Amino acid sequence: MNYAVSHIRDFLLTIPKSVTLVAVSKTIPVEIIREVYNAGHKIFGENKVQELIIKKPYLPDDIKWHMIGHMQSNKVKFIAPFINMIHSVDSAKLLGVINNEGLKNNRIINCLLQVHIAEEETKYGFSYDEVQQLFNKNDNASLNNARICGLMGMATFTDNKDQVRKEFKKLAEFFHLLKHSYFSTSEYFRELSMGMSGDYKIALEEGATIIRIGSVIFGKRD
Numbered sequence: 001m002n003y004a005v006s007h008i009r010d011f012l013l014t015i016p017k018s019v020t021l022v023a024v025s026k027t028i029p030v031e032i033i034r035e036v037y038n039a040g041h042k043i044f045g046e047n048k049v050q051e052l053i054i055k056k057p058y059l060p061d062d063i064k065w066h067m068i069g070h071m072q073s074n075k076v077k078f079i080a081p082f083i084n085m086i087h088s089v090d091s092a093k094l095l096g097v098i099n100n101e102g103l104k105n106n107r108i109i110n111c112l113l114q115v116h117i118a119e120e121e122t123k124y125g126f127s128y129d130e131v132q133q134l135f136n137k138n139d140n141a142s143l144n145n146a147r148i149c150g151l152m153g154m155a156t157f158t159d160n161k162d163q164v165r166k167e168f169k170k171l172a173e174f175f176h177l178l179k180h181s182y183f184s185t186s187e188y189f190r191e192l193s194m195g196m197s198g199d200y201k202i203a204l205e206e207g208a209t210i211i212r213i214g215s216v217i218f219g220k221r222d
């Protein structure tokens, strides 16, 4: 058995069934992705538009692709026809473009707002204040083709588990605040994408509904 297939089987046994596992396949060849698909897993994540659109034609059409990396607005059109969810919406402009491209393709594109929760300055995302401002403007109601399904965050890359937990906890609290304030009647605003190979256990304890796992499944990337 392919190592990724056995790893994902073992991994799925350790997480609650209610949690969505995005298998992060960046840098992984299509042959290996196909084996994992054939073993029954159909949700994969890529962080670059270019890499995703190169791989997609070689893989089955019913894969649910998740975009998890920062993207430029002018690239949205390449994935709008098929993308299942964009986790990395980090500006109002990008959200607007996704909405337009969704409209053109006659589909509703699931989006998560990426919040910058880490100490590092290099990670993309809205600040908490910026997300709040976005909702205060209250024009997101007109975005019929970009559906805000929740939030995404990446914790600081550190061995300090308390810090990671603090960052996830704060994001989860903010998620519940937004849900209560703006989405109390929405069945869609329900996803909290947080947790990677190094910190998913903490993320699950803090309420993650989606985890994005690469190296635990596919092995260390080069």
Ligand SMILES: *Cc1c(COP(=O)(O)O)cnc(C)c1O
Binding pocket: 024, 026, 047, 068, 069, 154, 195, 196, 197, 198, 212, 213, 214, 215, 216
């Ligand atoms: C690469 C990546 C992951 C997965 O990382 P691992 O540590 O290999 O699990 C998760 N989220 C994002 C945004 C990534 O770019």
